[in-house]
Amino acid sequence: MNSTSVITPAAAPLAVESDLQIAGDILSVQHLLQPAREHPATVAEFAGLARSIAANRAEWEHLVEYDATTRWYHRLRMGPGYEVWLLSWVPGQGSGRHDHGASSGVLTVLDGELTEHGPRGALTLGTGAQRVFAPGYAHEVVNDTLEGAVSLHVYFPGLTEMPMHSCSPARREHVPA
Numbered sequence: 001m002n003s004t005s006v007i008t009p010a011a012a013p014l015a016v017e018s019d020l021q022i023a024g025d026i027l028s029v030q031h032l033l034q035p036a037r038e039h040p041a042t043v044a045e046f047a048g049l050a051r052s053i054a055a056n057r058a059e060w061e062h063l064v065e066y067d068a069t070t071r072w073y074h075r076l077r078m079g080p081g082y083e084v085w086l087l088s089w090v091p092g093q094g095s096g097r098h099d100h101g102a103s104s105g106v107l108t109v110l111d112g113e114l115t116e117h118g119p120r121g122a123l124t125l126g127t128g129a130q131r132v133f134a135p136g137y138a139h140e141v142v143n144d145t146l147e148g149a150v151s152l153h154v155y156f157p158g159l160t161e162m163p164m165h166s167c168s169p170a171r172r173e174h175v176p177a
Contacts (some may be wrong), residue, residue, distance in 0.1 A: 094142035112149025
């Protein structure tokens with residue numbers, strides 16, 4: 001008995017997406033976030049370290065100062081392969097467009113609101129918001145509000161350079177292409 005079979009292309013395998021691919025941002029997927037360890041080693045653990053420091057206002061609140069002439073910053077903690085910095089921002093104060101050299105980082109807003117100008121445009125970051133960035137990621141952070149703001153920055157490895165870039169993303173639209 002002759003049987004005719006139809007040959008069809010193999011069905012494409014169903015794409016299995018991870019939680020991170022679906023959410024697009026590890027900080028949006030709460031069950032992937034890990035609590036802080038004594039010596040963090042992963043991005044999620046550094047984000048957890050920042051969240052634990054943010055939750056302990058008694059550790060940092062009394063240290064904050066506001067300086068209208070220059071950005072105020074204070075190294076809050078050091079660990080093996082990382083540093084934690086506390087920064088304050090008066091209204092209108094900004095970082096200028098920069099990257100962090102070979103360091104990755106986690107930026108956490110502790111009080112107030114900051115605007116990050118990055119490759120995808122402006123992003124408003126309120127109290128509790130976190131941003132993770134890789135080495136070489138260029139951005140500018142600005143306090144566009146009428147109130148002071150405080151942020152926490154974890155750099156791993158510790159920050160050894162902060163190259164400034166000539167064009168601010170906030171002003172990019174005014175520069176001829």
